[in-house]
Amino acid sequence: MKVTPEHNERIANMKFGSVYPHYLSKVEKKGRTKEELLKVIEWLTGFDEGKLNELIQEQATFETFFQKAKLNPNAELITGVICGYRIEEIDNALTKQVRYLDKLVDELAKGKKMEKILRSE
Incomplete structure (x- = not known):
């Protein structure tokens, strides 16, 4: 799928705090823990x-959230498809960063080993 400017704008203005509970419930439903989610986000x-x-x-938007973040240098190793979008093909930096986070949460929920999720192998 092609990422549109409207899509990028919507993601930029979403509040991290409104999405975080969904991340938490997704991983907990699959038997993972809040601590594991926090480790992945950190x-x-x-x-x-x-x-x-x-x-x-603060009700930080994803734009503010990622402006304040110190993105892991290995984040570029996060590849694949999430929410119908191939991460490597997303050209908007913020949208790509949000999809990195989505992909990590998805991998955690799917039961991947933490070493693989954190790209340490």
């Missing part, structure tokens, strides 16, 4: 639980 963004809670309280 690996990608550098945010610990305290900073995540702060961003949720």
